[in-house]
Amino acid sequence: xxTFAERLCEALEKRNMRAADLAxxxxxxxxxxxxxxxxxxxxxxxRTEQFAKILDVSVSWLMGADVPMENxxxxxxxxxxxxxxxxxxxFPVIGEVAAGFDKIAVEEWTEDKIKIxxxxxxxxxxxxxFVLRVKGDSMxxxxxxxxxxxxxxxxxxxxxxxxxxxxxxxxxxxxxxxxYRNDCIMLVxxxxxxxxxxxxxxxxxxxxxLGVPQLLVREIEE
Numbered sequence: 211x212x213t214f215a216e217r218l219c220e221a222l223e224k225r226n227m228r229a230a231d232l233a234x235x236x237x238x239x240x241x242x243x244x245x246x247x248x249x250x251x252x253x254x255x256x257r258t259e260q261f262a263k264i265l266d267v268s269v270s271w272l273m274g275a276d277v278p279m280e281n282x283x284x285x286x287x288x289x290x291x292x293x294x295x296x297x298x299x300x301f302p303v304i305g306e307v308a309a310g311f312d313k314i315a316v317e318e319w320t321e322d323k324i325k326i327x328x329x330x331x332x333x334x335x336x337x338x339x340f341v342l343r344v345k346g347d348s349m350x351x352x353x354x355x356x357x358x359x360x361x362x363x364x365x366x367x368x369x370x371x372x373x374x375x376x377x378x379x380x381x382x383x384x385x386x387x388x389x390y391r392n393d394c395i396m397l398v399x400x401x402x403x404x405x406x407x408x409x410x411x412x413x414x415x416x417x418x419x420l421g422v423p424q425l426l427v428r429e430i431e432e
Contacts, residue, residue, distance in 0.1 A: 212274045214258075215249035221265040221272065221279075222247075235264050252403060255347055269351045274402045298325035299336050303358055307342040307375050307385045324358055330425050338363050340421070342375065342385075348399035349373075349385060353426070359385070360425035367419060371398075377418040378409055388419065 233240040245251050262269040271279045303322040344357040367374050367388050374388050386397035394410035
């Protein structure tokens with residue numbers, strides 16, 4: 211996989227910018243930018259997003275993912291909205307699901323709720339879904355800390371590599387791409403800075419799929 215350092219150098223070259231320019235615009239010491247370019251360190255999520263905005267590139271591309279470099283204009287995106295209606299179904303946020311590993315799955319309602327339009331249930335009943343809050347950054351940039359996810363209950367994935375909420379090991383819960391291999395199951399993050407988890411032998415047999423994400427609800431901070 212292409213490294214952050216390689217992508218940062220490429221972006222600076224294509225934008226005809228110097229490290230000093232990026233340092234000035236991002237208020238980051240030029241010595242730190244130099245360390246990023248050499249691959250000595252990688253910035254945290256907030257700084258990565260800041261760099262991507264200044265360089266006008268995709269965050270995922272900057273992190274090394276095999277995606278287009280350019281930001282996709284929201285003006286070209288077509289959204290399929292449900293009919294405007296006052297009829298919504300209220301779901302409690304019943305707990306947290308780790309975007310990392312080795313976190314015990316805990317169902318604990320803190321009185322947090324969200325309202326979902328019935329169209330998003332795709333003809334299924336309310337009981338076929340539940341809502342969790344995401345913790346951690348291993349699924350960044352698709353899922354962010356404190357995102358709420360509407361999950362459709364099912365005990366298997368629809369295809370190899372699908373993102374799902376699973377229980378594994380000693381009651382650990384996570385949201386990951388589930389990849390079935392010949393001798394194991396791989397729980398694969400989207401964030402290239404996080405290593406996948408290999409589940410094999412008896413532990414693979416105990417892994418449970420709880421459901422697959424159907425809708426992401428994110429609060430935008432101004």
